[in-house]
Structures are given as C-alpha cells and as structure tokens.
Amino acid sequence: MRTATSQKNGAAGKTTANAGGSGKKANPASATKSSKKEQQQKEEKEETPFEKLFMDMLKDMYWAEQHLVKALEKMSKAATTEQLQDAFDDHLYVTKKHASRLERVFGLLGAPVQGKKCAAMEGLVNEAEEMIKETEEGSMTRDAALIIAAQKVEHYEIASYGSLVQVALTLGHNEAARLLEKTLNEEEDTDRHLTMIAESDVNPLADQETEDEGAEEEEEMEEA
Ligand SMILES: [Fe+2]
Ligand SMILES: [Fe+2]
Numbered sequence: 001m002r003t004a005t006s007q008k009n010g011a012a013g014k015t016t017a018n019a020g021g022s023g024k025k026a027n028p029a030s031a032t033k034s035s036k037k038e039q040q041q042k043e044e045k046e047e048t049p050f051e052k053l054f055m056d057m058l059k060d061m062y063w064a065e066q067h068l069v070k071a072l073e074k075m076s077k078a079a080t081t082e083q084l085q086d087a088f089d090d091h092l093y094v095t096k097k098h099a100s101r102l103e104r105v106f107g108l109l110g111a112p113v114q115g116k117k118c119a120a121m122e123g124l125v126n127e128a129e130e131m132i133k134e135t136e137e138g139s140m141t142r143d144a145a146l147i148i149a150a151q152k153v154e155h156y157e158i159a160s161y162g163s164l165v166q167v168a169l170t171l172g173h174n175e176a177a178r179l180l181e182k183t184l185n186e187e188e189d190t191d192r193h194l195t196m197i198a199e200s201d202v203n204p205l206a207d208q209e210t211e212d213e214g215a216e217e218e219e220e221m222e223e224a
Contacts, residue, residue: 054167056116058105061160063115065099068153071125075150078132080143083197088150091190098183105176124153140206147198154191161187 072095076088106113128149135142161184168177 050167051171054164054171055109055111057160057164057167058102058111059114059116060118061157061164062099062102062106062113064118064121064157064160065095065102066115067118067121067125068095069099071128071153074132075128075146078137078142079146080138080140081202083201084143084146087190087193087197088146091150094186094190098186101179101183105179108176108179109173120156121153124149124156127152139209140202141209143202144198144206147194147202151191151194154187154194157187158184158191 069092072088072092076085076092079085079088103113128146131145131149132142135145161180164180165177165184168174168180
C-alpha cells in the first residue's frame with residue numbers, strides 16, 4: 001500500500017508504476033516484470049511499522065468522527081437547555097468538518113479513505129447513551145451528565161489528535177500535521193466551551209435539583 005511515505009516522495013509516490021523505468025527502450029515484457037518487482041520492493045520498504053501505526057490511528061479517528069456525528073444528534077435532542085443544544089449542534093457541524101479534513105489527510109498521503117472501528121469512541125458513546133437513560137428528561141442534571149459525557153469524548157479526541165500531530169511531524173508529513181492541528185485546536189475550544197457552560201449555568205442549577213419531583217418519582221418507581 002502506498003501510504004505514509006507518498007508525500008515524502010512527492011509526485012514519484014503517485015506514479016510508482018512508472019517509477020522503475022530508466023528511460024531506455026527495453027523489452028516491454030521484461031521491463032514490466034522488473035518494474036513490478038521494483039515497485040513491490042519499494043512498497044515493502046515504504047510501509048514501516050511506525051507508518052502503519054499512523055495510518056491505523058487515522059482510520060480509527062475517521063470512524064470515531066463519523067460515529068460521533070450520530071451520537072451528537074442524539075445528545076442535542078436529549079439536552080434540556082437551548083445553550084447546550086446549540087453547543088452540540090455547533091460541534092456536530094465541526095465534527096463533520098473533522099471527518100472531511102481526515103479525508104484530505106488520506107488524500108495527501110495517497111491512501112484510500114478508510115475507517116476502522118474505534119472501540120474507545122464506541123464505549124464513550126455507549127456511556128453517553130447510558131447517561132441519557134439514567135437522568136430525568138428536562139432536568140439540569142441531564143445537561144450536567146451530557147456535558148461530562150461530551151467532555152470525555154473531547155478529551156479522547158484531544159489525546160488522539162495531539163498524538164497524530166506529533167507522529168505526522170516525525171514522519172515528515174507537515175501539511176497533514178497542519179490539518180490535524182487545526183482539528184486539535186477545535187476540539188480544545190469545544191472542551192473549554194463545555195467547561196464554561198457547566199461552571200456558569202448547568203452545574204449550579206443541577207445542584208438545586210435534589211428535591212426535584214421528577215427525581216422523587218423515579219426513586220419511588222425504583223423502590224416499587
Ligand atoms: Fe472531532
Ligand atoms: Fe470533538
């Protein structure tokens with residue numbers, strides 16, 4: 001697979017099929033045979049374990065971003081306040097952008113756009129769904145729980161993109177690193193915004209819900 005080192009090789013990375021040609025008019029059959037062999041050898045050389053790790057991380061995040069699009073739609077619908085709904089809707093738009101930015105990164109590397117199931121994101125989204133089930137609809141505690149779940153997701157993304165940027169730089173994929181860093185900055189902005197919503201509005205109001213009728217009803221149902 002021509003992947004991580006395509007950028008290093010510039011245009012040659014995209015024309016490996018012809019790269020073995022010396023320019024001399026040789027026997028076409030043997031030329032094809034030898035260029036195929038050279039190409040194979042080159043590809044074997046190109047795919048280092050570190051580059052494979054980088055590609056796997058990219059695939060992981062591509063799957064994660066797409067999975068998150070569906071989750072954010074649910075989280076926005078489940079939110080109590082308009083403020084949090086807006087924050088989720090904004091991040092839904094940004095998350096779609098992250099997925100298409102990853103498609104650009106795959107393109108830069110000359111690799112096919114591909115996702116790979118991310119167990120961590122799947123688990124974090126499952127936890128967010130649990131939070132929705134376990135909290136009262138229309139309550140501020142629901143929003144507090146949703147922010148906690150969303151921030152766990154953001155922190156996972158921040159750790160992942162932070163690592164991706166560093167690995168991309170080490171591999172010499174500077175343009176890919178620049179794009180990945182843009183996403184990293186947007187994840188950090190979202191995390192800060194969610195902290196602000198929690199601290200200024202949601203958590204203090206959720207703290208007043210201890211005598212909430214809804215919560216009492218829920219407790220009664222659990223006891224029955
Ligand atoms: Fe993202
Ligand atoms: Fe995010």
